[in-house]
Amino acid sequence: MESLGLRAVGSHCSLSEMDDLDLNRALLDRPRLKIERKRSFDERSMSELSRHDSPRGRSVLDTPLSSARNSFEPHPMMAEAWEALRRSMVFFRGLPVGTLAAVDNTTDEVLNYDQVFVRDFVPSALAFLMNGESDIVKHFLLKTLQLQDSEKRVDRFKLGKGVMPASFKVSHDPIRETDHLVADFGETAIGRVAPVDSGFWWIILLRAYTKSTGDLTLSETPECQKGMKLILSLCLAEGFDTFPTLLCADGCSMIDRRMGVYGYPIEIQALFYMALRCALSMLKPDGDGRECIEKITKRLHALSFHMRNYFWLDYQQLNDIYRYKTEEYSHTAVNKFNVMPDSIPDWVFDFMPLRGGYFVGNVGPAHMDFRWFALGNCVSIMSSLATPDQSMAIMDLLEHRWDELVGEMPLKICYPCLEGHEWRIVTGCDPKNTRWSYHNGGSWPVLLWQLTAACIKTGRPQIARRAVDLIESRLHRDCWPEYYDGKLGRYVGKQARKYQTWSIAGYLVAKMLLEDPSHIGMISLEEDKLMKPVIKRSASWPQL
Ligand code: GLC
Numbered sequence: 001m002e003s004l005g006l007r008a009v010g011s012h013c014s015l016s017e018m019d020d021l022d023l024n025r026a027l028l029d030r031p032r033l034k035i036e037r038k039r040s041f042d043e044r045s046m047s048e049l050s051r052h053d054s055p056r057g058r059s060v061l062d063t064p065l066s067s068a069r070n071s072f073e074p075h076p077m078m079a080e081a082w083e084a085l086r087r088s089m090v091f092f093r094g095l096p097v098g099t100l101a102a103v104d105n106t107t108d109e110v111l112n113y114d115q116v117f118v119r120d121f122v123p124s125a126l127a128f129l130m131n132g133e134s135d136i137v138k139h140f141l142l143k144t145l146q147l148q149d150s151e152k153r154v155d156r157f158k159l160g161k162g163v164m165p166a167s168f169k170v171s172h173d174p175i176r177e178t179d180h181l182v183a184d185f186g187e188t189a190i191g192r193v194a195p196v197d198s199g200f201w202w203i204i205l206l207r208a209y210t211k212s213t214g215d216l217t218l219s220e221t222p223e224c225q226k227g228m229k230l231i232l233s234l235c236l237a238e239g240f241d242t243f244p245t246l247l248c249a250d251g252c253s254m255i256d257r258r259m260g261v262y263g264y265p266i267e268i269q270a271l272f273y274m275a276l277r278c279a280l281s282m283l284k285p286d287g288d289g290r291e292c293i294e295k296i297t298k299r300l301h302a303l304s305f306h307m308r309n310y311f312w313l314d315y316q317q318l319n320d321i322y323r324y325k326t327e328e329y330s331h332t333a334v335n336k337f338n339v340m341p342d343s344i345p346d347w348v349f350d351f352m353p354l355r356g357g358y359f360v361g362n363v364g365p366a367h368m369d370f371r372w373f374a375l376g377n378c379v380s381i382m383s384s385l386a387t388p389d390q391s392m393a394i395m396d397l398l399e400h401r402w403d404e405l406v407g408e409m410p411l412k413i414c415y416p417c418l419e420g421h422e423w424r425i426v427t428g429c430d431p432k433n434t435r436w437s438y439h440n441g442g443s444w445p446v447l448l449w450q451l452t453a454a455c456i457k458t459g460r461p462q463i464a465r466r467a468v469d470l471i472e473s474r475l476h477r478d479c480w481p482e483y484y485d486g487k488l489g490r491y492v493g494k495q496a497r498k499y500q501t502w503s504i505a506g507y508l509v510a511k512m513l514l515e516d517p518s519h520i521g522m523i524s525l526e527e528d529k530l531m532k533p534v535i536k537r538s539a540s541w542p543q544l
Contacts, residue, residue: 417441
């Protein structure tokens with residue numbers, strides 16, 4: 001596998017040859033200063049920073065990227081974040097292969113935070129790529145690919161070949177003086193659920209690497225091509241499905257505990273869509289590649305239709321559901337999933353502005369989860385699963401409901417929380433997921449990078465700047481917690497780790513995206529003209 005990594009040099013394509021970039025060209029055509037940089041920002045020591053009177057001392061903090069614009073004054077937190085990110089790096093036989101979930105020296109309770117989580121590594125990887133350091137990302141992609149190949153079992157049951165690990169650990173054998181990798185595919189995770197999101201993030205990251213470096217040779221290796229196909233074969237296989245969305249167990253993504261996100265959760269559907277599109281841009285049309293491409297194209301078509309029509313909620317749609325008839329039979333049914341208007345929770349009527357909208361948490365038979373989820377909505381914007389109108393509406397809602405969704409700490413993982421009887425039934429009385437805590441309406445700084453990407457994609461960076469200001473007023477002082485609790489996100493989370501790596505990396509990515517918006521190309525896909533929405537009434541503007 002190492003030699004595979006080493007072979008992956010040489011053939012490069014120009015960025016414009018690659019699929020899609022959705023910012024205006026002028027922005028993208030700005031000179032990129034990456035590899036040529038002599039000294040990266042994080043290499044400037046804190047002592048250098050402190051020599052300056054002003055905490056935002058300009059000359060020292062002037063990053064190479066900012067010198068392209070001569071107007072950016074990085075926050076001193078950036079230097080500390082880079083140092084902390086570097087401290088979390090994990091090495092395998094001398095090569096960097098990932099970052100630990102947390103390096104919290106304030107507690108002995110390590111749990112599994114001393115592992116490299118696939119989803120957690122994504123913002124670290126993006127930060128490294130944006131800083132012109134692609135090696136760690138390449139090694140990570142190759143190592144996890146190797147792990148995909150191992151046999152996975154939960155008791156006597158063998159998991160699908162394509163499953164990617166949730167996390168892995170480098171274990172050192174002091175006698176043989178060698179490292180080996182130990183992966184978790186869900187067989188040791190709480191709840192024993194396989195991470196459906198890992199494979200999608202892997203594909204998304206492979207494209208980000210390819211896009212950022214221009215190095216096509218990695219994604220074109222037979223190993224990477226096979227890895228992608230194995231992941232996709234888990235989701236594209238024919239079965240009993242009547243919907244193009246992907247049926248999942250609870251806890252199979254970032255929210256990795258029981259939280260009522262089983263069925264067709266938005267986070268997975270948005271990542272599924274994005275991964276399909278990323279794979280489409282990288283798969284070679286040879287042999288079974290061609291068949292896979294065909295399947296992807298058909299699925300994308302059906303998936304975007306389904307999501308844009310049935311998951312979308314705005315004032316008009318809410319009013320329509322409120323007036324739904326039930327028990328409709330046959331093709332003429334308007335209320336296709338037989339959603340009972342009585343199941344609409346009271347809060348949503350007050351929450352929904354006249355202008356604005358979002359993709360709801362889940363849609364299935366007689367089931368609509370009206371909760372708002374941050375990740376799914378941001379990824380929908382990044383991947384263009386949301387139409388341009390829908391993307392704008394999602395941002396409108398965010399602005400309109402700033403106090404509820406952002407409050408004092410970006411960003412609520414979902415809104416609102418579950419309480420009382422509902423909490424008991426849905427979470428199974430989970431003491432970690434009490435109201436406004438952790439996955440149950442807690443605020444997660446890591447989500448800042450996705451929010452920022454969505455803001456830049458929709459041309460509204462000022463919203464991200466507001467969020468960054470909030471982060472900068474607290475995150476460093478609170479030692480980079482994993483999450484915050486409370487209705488406004490004011491309190492450091494009950495059981496939050498300190499020095500949580502993705503809180504650190506998420507901040508760096510957000511800052512670098514704002515500093516140089518052309519980075520968005522790595523993690524964004526332009527609207528697919530072939531998949532233009534069939535209905536127009538998805539806009540947020542009510543037609544009163
Ligand atoms: C928690 C989060 C999960 C994350 C892990 C490591 O389990 O729910 O999303 O990957 O911690 O940080």
